[in-house]
Amino acid sequence: MLIREARTQSGLTVAQLAEAVGVTATYLRELERGVKKNPSMQVVAGMADVLGKPVSYFFGKQEEAGTLISALPADVSGYVREKILEPFGTSQESVETWSDTQVMEAFVHYLRTLKKRTESEEK
Numbered sequence: 453m454l455i456r457e458a459r460t461q462s463g464l465t466v467a468q469l470a471e472a473v474g475v476t477a478t479y480l481r482e483l484e485r486g487v488k489k490n491p492s493m494q495v496v497a498g499m500a501d502v503l504g505k506p507v508s509y510f511f512g513k514q515e516e517a518g519t520l521i522s523a524l525p526a527d528v529s530g531y532v533r534e535k536i537l538e539p540f541g542t543s544q545e546s547v548e549t550w551s552d553t554q555v556m557e558a559f560v561h562y563l564r565t566l567k568k569r570t571e572s573e574e575k
Contacts, residue, residue, distance in 0.1 A: 454509065455499065455510065458499070458510075493507075508551075508553045520552040520556070521533075536562045
């Protein structure tokens with residue numbers, strides 16, 4: 453149900469989302485209807501990326517703000533805030549209000565940027 457809702461909100465067909473995520477339309481329809489359960493994290497992350505939703509959306513969970521940030525070791529906390537979170541669109545003060553999903557999305561964005569940079573340097 454959550455998959456279908458997010459997909460229709462984004463204006464995508466089952467076939468379009470399936471292709472973007474790398475699964476068959478049949479598999480995606482079965483996930484939407486609940487016939488298939490427990491998709492891989494790769495599939496869930498792909499849907500989250502394509503549909504612009506946090507991964508937790510597909511599990512129907514709400515998170516407490518700031519738990520991941522507060523768990524960072526002191527020696528990397530400042531670096532993470534300055535180099536990863538602030539460029540992603542937040543100030544140091546508001547980082548404490550971010551959910552763990554938002555923090556992870558910033559990490560993923562940072563890692564994808566690093567990956568692209570590394571791949572272009574290797575060419």
